[in-house]
Amino acid sequence: MQFGYFSLVQKRNPEVSSAEVFQNLLMEVKLAEDVGMDLALFAEHHFSNYGLSVSPLLTAGWIAAQTRHIRLAPGVLVLPLYNPLRLIQEFEMLNLMTGNRIEFGFGTGYQKYEFERYGVELSEGGDRTVEVLDMYHQAVDRGRIEYRGKYYNVPDTAIAVRAHAQPPTIFAAAALSHPLIPRLVVRRGYVPLVQAGWKPFEQVMNHRSFYDEIAAQEHVRPESIAFGVMRFVHVSDSRSDWLAAAEAYRYSTRVATSTRFNYAVFDNNTGRDIPAKDEPSLEEIIENCVIGTADACIEKVAREIRACRASHYVCMMNCGGLDPAKVKKSLELMGREVIPEVKRRLSRKTVRVSPAA
Numbered sequence: 001m002q003f004g005y006f007s008l009v010q011k012r013n014p015e016v017s018s019a020e021v022f023q024n025l026l027m028e029v030k031l032a033e034d035v036g037m038d039l040a041l042f043a044e045h046h047f048s049n050y051g052l053s054v055s056p057l058l059t060a061g062w063i064a065a066q067t068r069h070i071r072l073a074p075g076v077l078v079l080p081l082y083n084p085l086r087l088i089q090e091f092e093m094l095n096l097m098t099g100n101r102i103e104f105g106f107g108t109g110y111q112k113y114e115f116e117r118y119g120v121e122l123s124e125g126g127d128r129t130v131e132v133l134d135m136y137h138q139a140v141d142r143g144r145i146e147y148r149g150k151y152y153n154v155p156d157t158a159i160a161v162r163a164h165a166q167p168p169t170i171f172a173a174a175a176l177s178h179p180l181i182p183r184l185v186v187r188r189g190y191v192p193l194v195q196a197g198w199k200p201f202e203q204v205m206n207h208r209s210f211y212d213e214i215a216a217q218e219h220v221r222p223e224s225i226a227f228g229v230m231r232f233v234h235v236s237d238s239r240s241d242w243l244a245a246a247e248a249y250r251y252s253t254r255v256a257t258s259t260r261f262n263y264a265v266f267d268n269n270t271g272r273d274i275p276a277k278d279e280p281s282l283e284e285i286i287e288n289c290v291i292g293t294a295d296a297c298i299e300k301v302a303r304e305i306r307a308c309r310a311s312h313y314v315c316m317m318n319c320g321g322l323d324p325a326k327v328k329k330s331l332e333l334m335g336r337e338v339i340p341e342v343k344r345r346l347s348r349k350t351v352r353v354s355p356a357a
Contacts (some may be wrong), residue, residue, distance in 0.1 A: 035335020
């Protein structure tokens with residue numbers, strides 16, 4: 001069972017500098033390492049305040065130089081927006097330079113606003129992702145790539161820089177509707193990384209059932225599949241803190257929803273706070289997310305890990321302009337009280353994970 005820290009590297013207030021956002025990120029990841037988290041993941045987004053980490057590999061390299069042992073990962077690389085050969089080489093080089101501390105996270109992308117500006121059709125995202133993954137595995141398995149696909153054609157090419165270590169854990173975000181990607185997740189031992197957002201946890205359980213069914217079809221024991229869940233978490237004794245955290249997460253999710261369904265409005269690069277259709281109230285967000293006292297969070301986290309048989313539990317703890325001091329306090333409580341007690345409770349009954357986890 002591994003705990004991770006996830007960051008959108010988000011900037012809600014235009015008057016806050018980008019440098020301050022990244023310094024807060026560094027503080028949070030150092031603290032996550034200090035309190036015993038295993039992994040930190042950095043989102044990739046472009047051209048808006050929704051996420052400033054335009055290159056999660058650069059972010060990971062910068063963080064790696066200022067931390068000791070916490071593993072780092074893009075959460076995730078939007079594969080259709082990359083030249084595959086450059087991406088694969090840079091990933092291998094970064095792993096070599098950091099002593100193999102970098103995991104691989106991928107997604108197909110969902111923001112038309114970003115894809116248009118890269119000159120890529122959003123509808124091609126899933127199929128492009130499959131081709132990039134095929135080339136990545138060629139590079140890892142035999143150190144060379146030779147590929148002829150619909151979107152990419154690569155002559156026989158040797159990969160000169162290789163990390164020469166056990167292949168990284170590969171996290172797969174979304175793409176549940178693609179006809180092949182969920183099956184590749186099961187066949188290749190990727191870790192699906194799913195979330196409920198501001199919806200009830202039942203959404204995660206639906207994803208768990210989906211992958212269990214795919215596993216059965218692929219003749220793989222469902223119990224052997226690693227499974228990652230990402231949750232918005234805020235630990236505090238203060239009800240006013242809970243409401244502030246729920247409001248911050250609501251803003252972040254509103255911007256994500258508006259970009260997904262293509263009705264976002266940006267003032268320069270700042271997404272407007274546009275209510276979404278059928279969105280939950282702040283009280284419902286508190287109930288649906290992991291927001292509350294340490295004792296309440298312990299109960300919820302332990303229950304959720306057992307219910308979905310999670311191998312990775314990834315905590316989003318800063319978004320939507322949440323006060324960095326409140327984030328720091330919440331993260332300290334998570335490490336000092338929540339994680340140790342959750343691990344103690346889980347130790348009573350082993351959670352099975354795949355070797356790839």
